[in-house]
Amino acid sequence: xxxxxxxxxxxLDELIEQNLYADAADFLFNSQINKWKFMRENYAAHKNVKExxxxxxxxxxxxxxxxxxxxxxxxxxSEAGLNSRRCFLCAENLPVDQKGMLLNxxxxxxxxxxxxFPQHFTVSLLEHKSQSIQISIKKLLEITKxxxxxxxxxYNGPECGASAPDHxxxxxxxxxLMPIENDIFQLKNNCGNILLNDGQNTLSYIFDGxxxxxxxxxLDLDSAVKLFxxxxxxxxxxxxxxxxxxxxxxxxxxxxxxxxxIVFLRSKHRPKSYYNEEPRKIIVSPAAIDLGGxxxxxxxxxxxxxxxxxxxxxxxxxxxxxxxFKIFAENLKDELN
Numbered sequence: 640x641x642x643x644x645x646x647x648x649x650x651l652d653e654l655i656e657q658n659l660y661a662d663a664a665d666f667l668f669n670s671q672i673n674k675w676k677f678m679r680e681n682y683a684a685h686k687n688v689k690e691x692x693x694x695x696x697x698x699x700x701x702x703x704x705x706x707x708x709x710x711x712x713x714x715x716x717s718e719a720g721l722n723s724r725r726c727f728l729c730a731e732n733l734p735v736d737q738k739g740m741l742l743n744x745x746x747x748x749x750x751x752x753x754x755x756f757p758q759h760f761t762v763s764l765l766e767h768k769s770q771s772i773q774i775s776i777k778k779l780l781e782i783t784k785x786x787x788x789x790x791x792x793x794y795n796g797p798e799c800g801a802s803a804p805d806h807x808x809x810x811x812x813x814x815x816l817m818p819i820e821n822d823i824f825q826l827k828n829n830c831g832n833i834l835l836n837d838g839q840n841t842l843s844y845i846f847d848g849x850x851x852x853x854x855x856x857x858l859d860l861d862s863a864v865k866l867f868x869x870x871x872x873x874x875x876x877x878x879x880x881x882x883x884x885x886x887x888x889x890x891x892x893x894x895x896x897x898x899x900x901i902v903f904l905r906s907k908h909r910p911k912s913y914y915n916e917e918p919r920k921i922i923v924s925p926a927a928i929d930l931g932g933x934x935x936x937x938x939x940x941x942x943x944x945x946x947x948x949x950x951x952x953x954x955x956x957x958x959x960x961x962x963x964f965k966i967f968a969e970n971l972k973d974e975l976n
Contacts, residue, residue: 641730641765644747646670646738655740661788664748664811667740668758671750675736678752681707685754689939693947697829697847699818700954702934702945707753709937712924714802716908721805728763728806742782748811755928755935756812760790763808770797770804771883773871777864779809779890780898784860787892790814793927794888799905799957800926810927818932820891823901827854834968835975840866842975844968849954850930851904851964853971858897867900873974874904877967885959887927903930904959904967912953921949925957 646667654663672679689704714720725732730747733739739747742762751759762782764775772779772794783792790811797804815821831845831854840862845852853870857863871884878884885905892898912921921941929935934950936942959967 644730644733644737644739645741651740658785660742660785661790663740664760664786665758665789667738667748668750668760671736671738674738675734675750675752677734677736678750681752682754682757685757689942691942691945693950695849695947695951697822697826698849698932699822700932700934700950701818702936702942702950703755704936704939704942705755706937706939708755708935709922711753711802712922712935712937716797716802716804726767726803726806728761728803728808729767730765742785743778746778746782751810755933756816758790758813760811761808762792762811763806766807767805768807770795770801770807772796772886772888773883775807775809776867776871777860779888780860780863780892780900782809782811783890783898784892786811787814787894791817791820792888792890794890795926796883796886796905798882799885799908800887800924800929812928814891816933817889817928819889819901820931822932823854823899826852832968834972835866842866842870842971844964844971846961846964849951849958851959851961853902853904855900855902856897857900860898863898863900869975870902870971873971874967876974877970887930889927889931901931903927904964905957906959906963907957910953910956912949921945921953923953925953930954930958 651666690701692701739749745765749761751761791814793810795801826845826847827843830847831843833843835842840857843854874884887903889901909924922938
């Protein structure tokens with residue numbers, strides 16, 4: 640029974656009834672830490688992960704040696720690979736000790752037992768349905784607002800970082816830990832161009848020398864959905880993708896300033912260094928968190944190798960190139976108008 644997955648607790652129910660969803664997620668996290676040994680051990684180990692930092696012109700990047708992420712980083716997301724395994728986000732396949740919290744009737748919040756953040760969650764659709772931002776953007780924004788007190792929402796496209804592209808899901812992680820969350824307005828001022836500003840909504844395109852970014856700022860949810868849908872239509876036309884055009888998304892909400900949606904435009908799933916033969920192979924598979932400034936390296940030998948030059952090479956290679964980005968931005972301006 641799917642109901643058996645959800646924690647039954649009066650305090651948790653009280654927090655949800657008061658719409659204190661971030662506090663409810665925090666309660667879920669502490670409950671799971673206390674009762675799920677595997678998760679507790681992984682979060683204890685995460686406190687001791689190695690990190691190093693680099694500045695690349697306008698951009699700060701951290702590299703995190705995180706061996707627990709090897710399954711996600713090296714996931715086989717081919718059709719054959721997906722068909723050969725049980726979906727680890729479907730309720731019937733969860734570990735016995737993994738419990739969750741029902742959200743908005745058709746999503747569940749689960750603690751991610753392989754953390755990148757001090758608190759790391761997966762927010763997955765109860766139904767087994769393919770990853771698609773086109774059908775889920777409104778839900779992403781609703782959940783962003785609900786969890787905004789403590790967490791940032793994350794979306795990885797099915798062809799650029801989602802380790803379960805066959806099951807619709809987001810991630811939520813401790814707010815303001817990714818460097819770009821603190822740097823986005825400076826990047827916008829220094830490296831950005833505004834395509835739309837009507838007093839209530841702003842859409843900018845940003846090229847910081849590495850990443851190609853669309854940044855949407857808007858006060859209310861309906862406006863955020865409409866503006867994103869305009870961007871999506873324009874990007875789909877430009878990229879001529881058979882499925883979803885390649886992108887990763889970070890999303891925040893502030894009571895005073897509204898939504899901030901950071902969209903990274905992509906050219907490919909993984910850099911060529913991922914496919915090199917040893918010893919030139921580097922297992923880094925960039926997704927939203929990596930592009931947000933925390934590059935995950937599950938192998939220590941790769942962690943030791945990674946320097947400014949390699950980071951620049953990897954991030955630039957998987958991002959939409961600046962020439963294509965400029966052409967797309969000009970087309971998008973017409974779409975917006």
